[in-house]
Amino acid sequence: MKLSPTRLALLLGLAAVLLVVAVVISPMLLITMPSFLSDGGTTADCTDTADVEQVSDSGASDIPENYLGLYQEYGKKIGVQWTILAAVGKRETDHGRSDLPGVKSGTNYAGAAGPMQFLISTWGGKARIPMSSTFNGYASDGDGDGVGDVYNPADAILGAAKMLKRNGAPENVRRALFVYNRAWWYVDQVEEIARRYAKSGEVELPPQASEDCDDPLVEAAPSDVVAKILAFALAQRGKPYLWGGTGPDAYDCSGVIYAAYRAAGLAIPRTTFGQWPFGIKVSAGQEQPGDLVFFNSGPGTSPDSPGHVGLVVSKGKMLEARCRLCGPIKVTSYGSRTDRVGFTRPLQNPDVQEQLKRLQNPTL
Template identity: 45%
Template sequence: MNPRVIGAIAIGGVVALLLCLLAVPMMVFGGSSMLFSGGGAGGCVAGSSGTVSQPGVSSAAANSIPANYLTWYRKVGQQYGVPWTVLAGIGKVESDHGRTTLPGVTSGANAFGAAGPMQIGIEGAAGNQWSALATVEDGKPPASVYDPADAIAGAAKYLIAHGVQTNVQSAIFAYNHLDSYVTAVLGWASTYASGGFTVSATSPNSASSATSAACIGTGTLDSLITPNAAVATVINFAQAQLGKPYLWGGTGPDAFDCSGLVMMAYRAAGINIPRTSEDQWAQLPHVPAGNVEPGDLVFFAGADGTPTSPGHVGLVIGHDKMIEAYATGFPIRISTFGSPTSQPGLSQVVGFARPWAQPGLNLGNSARG
């Protein structure tokens, strides 16, 4: 969104180390966390709390996220369908979640005209981006670029406008036109998604610190954890394909059709499923709509199918969202299903299936008890 690179340069060494651990070129969210995961934290984190350990977290201060920022990253991520870890990665690189003392974070603007904890342009070389993104997220008008809640919502809107649901890297590059910036943000996003952070006390520079104790919206996101490590691998594989083209009959690595994508995603986890959506629906264990979990397959009649032999399938990632290879001309993307506003063919769900529940599969210690 603006040309300065102070944050990216400052953490370049750390990011370089993190990238050595990545297994795919897109966002690799290790452990059992998924795209919208809350890192395993249950319940609320009050703004006045001290450090609260998460499963598998690092104790390094550099990896902490202030409680109020974590609350808003999660809430806004759920609200807009943007991975909260990407929002947190941007917040880390731009202002260390509002904790840096650099110009423009709590007042005024930096030398390029960017302001607030998410460093959104308000003037100068950065342009006045805020006028189109201003959002009263915390219910306390007027919208302020210096308010963490408002700024995080503005950043989410910017990422949505630049296609984050189909190409995460491209959207981050649009935010700041530097490859090193994209690398930095994805490095921190990967760390946060794998639970590599602690929750620190509310940021002293926050304009909405009192709101963090309300625990707004964290419960739903905290529940969006993959049921086992195999499903985490499946979702990681599918995420890595975002933005690739649809190809009828395609099974990768450069293009996929709907059933080819989910088949190869499960194959990446060592689980074999049928090739076509019709056979997947017919042969895999079904699950009721009320028991759907990340990693389940969601089926639709599709242009070439029927409710008894559905012609389209997607991979559920939580909160009525899925990763899918939709049709020719549409890149692999994240979509909303089962809603009257869903795109054609996606509003009526035929049903759900759970590949990892096939009889005879041994998931070892990765299965949830």
């Protein structure tokens, strides 16, 4: 097709304008372009998104305001996805709005009660328990009145968060939900509700220091020795917990730390009870990668004799082998753990200082 001089001039002028726009805009695109586009691939998100998940419009319209606040508060406090908590509340009793037996009083045919439908035996043996009493169960005092009331939404939601955490959440949500109600169709339904409640449309999972996230952690280590400790410990991620285990196929909490230090050429005590007094105490907030964080957890333990330990890999994050029912060795958060008793730095123990000198100068 032959163009008239007028049309040709218009087309040339338009091309010139587009060229100028492209030249001006393209540097801005390079500056603002997300990293997953700029390098032609995807990059791992190694940040913790658990605290930034927002509620969807459908979630905001469906969840009563007081329940939404409780799901979000206790999800964050205990360290489980609030969307999963809310989905359990929806699936069990429509956030306490159901008039079926056992929701507001009594129990249902299975012996469950309250907005989160705890079995009374799982709650602690009775529906209302003074928190000063001794009991075995998930009875909790969410509203601070001194009583764990299975019919009180604050108490019940806090108890449900603890139960989900105990059984694998936030990392292994499906396993935690299966323990809550032993049916895979129930797990599927709860996850679907949770996705609808999340603005992202997904059930957020915490970063697990995957291989894509390991390098930054190791590179940020304060010394080459700590880098070796972290590299070994992170490589054990995904292996099972085994009481008394020191590898190579399974570990307990202190065993994986003992092995990680040994991989760096250092000898420290084998057990948690031995590791606690061994390291130099470090104030909270001053801990750094390679330090140990201890918890008043496990039989026969106390604040002066903690029974669980994790390895600090970055501020707020630790690698831990927690328990047989808690899933495999993984990276978790220690900031929200209420049973934390303190930090230590084994590298400042005089014996370890001597070992470091010999590593640096084998002729000594």
